[in-house]
Amino acid sequence: MDGTLFQTESLLLPAYHKMFDILREEGLYQGPTPPDERILSGLGMLLKDIWMKVIPEADESVHRRADEVLLKLEIEGIESGAGKLYPEVESTLRALKDKGFRLFVASNGLENYIHSIVVVNRMEDLFDGLYSAGKQGTETKVELVRMLLEENGITRAWMVGDRSSDVQAGQENGQTVIGCAYAGFGKNDELKGSDVIIHSFAELLELADRSRQE
Numbered sequence: 256m257d258g259t260l261f262q263t264e265s266l267l268l269p270a271y272h273k274m275f276d277i278l279r280e281e282g283l284y285q286g287p288t289p290p291d292e293r294i295l296s297g298l299g300m301l302l303k304d305i306w307m308k309v310i311p312e313a314d315e316s317v318h319r320r321a322d323e324v325l326l327k328l329e330i331e332g333i334e335s336g337a338g339k340l341y342p343e344v345e346s347t348l349r350a351l352k353d354k355g356f357r358l359f360v361a362s363n364g365l366e367n368y369i370h371s372i373v374v375v376n377r378m379e380d381l382f383d384g385l386y387s388a389g390k391q392g393t394e395t396k397v398e399l400v401r402m403l404l405e406e407n408g409i410t411r412a413w414m415v416g417d418r419s420s421d422v423q424a425g426q427e428n429g430q431t432v433i434g435c436a437y438a439g440f441g442k443n444d445e446l447k448g449s450d451v452i453i454h455s456f457a458e459l460l461e462l463a464d465r466s467r468q469e
Contacts, residue, residue, distance in 0.1 A: 256364060256369055258435065259417050259438070260341065260344050261340055261372050266337050269337070274324045275321060277324050278324070284310070306318040321411070326367060340376060351459065352381055360373070361403055362399075366385075371452075401428050414433070416433075417435040431451075434446030451460075
């Protein structure tokens with residue numbers, strides 16, 4: 256979802272700064288808000304790992320409160336119209352659906368966050384399943400994708416994503432990896448190992464047509 260379908264930073268950064276204002280008001284955090292780069296570089300990770308990167312000095316109770324506050328603020332933002340999909344995401348997904356492809360979300364995010372993005376953007380009819388670490392309780396993207404494939408009887412799939420965890424999840428489950436280079440959150444080698452790298456989401460349509468001809 257984040258960095259592949261949804262322009263995360265357009266929603267995340269305002270919520271991130273407001274979250275730290277609330278933590279300071281509650282006496283759970285002191286000092287300035289950590290740089291934006293810390294949370295942006297953690298996108299794609301499990302939340303518990305993100306907070307270890309952003310505020311490693313805080314104890315677990317603060318991390319869990321950060322989970323609650325950030326989720327609440329992000330959902331409020333989504334419902335108010337903040338945040339947006341990358342260009343041509345919805346039209347590309349609809350075209351893929353029309354071509355007979357089954358579409359799933361596999362995210363390390365929280366269940367309500369993923370669901371809210373899908374509902375607000377009126378994409379419920381596009382997906383055969385929304386898989387998230389928050390709902391499925393998985394510890395890695397590899398495990399989450401394996402569960403998705405097994406539960407839906409899928410043997411051949413494309414793992415489309417923008418982070419090294421997506422590449423690993425595709426590779427270790429024996430699937431084709433499509434690396435998305437347009438978000439720009441990761442380091443230069445973030446997508447190393449991808450079978451194909453795309454620079455806009457709409458490029459998937461050409462790849463889909465080409466795969467049908469092979």
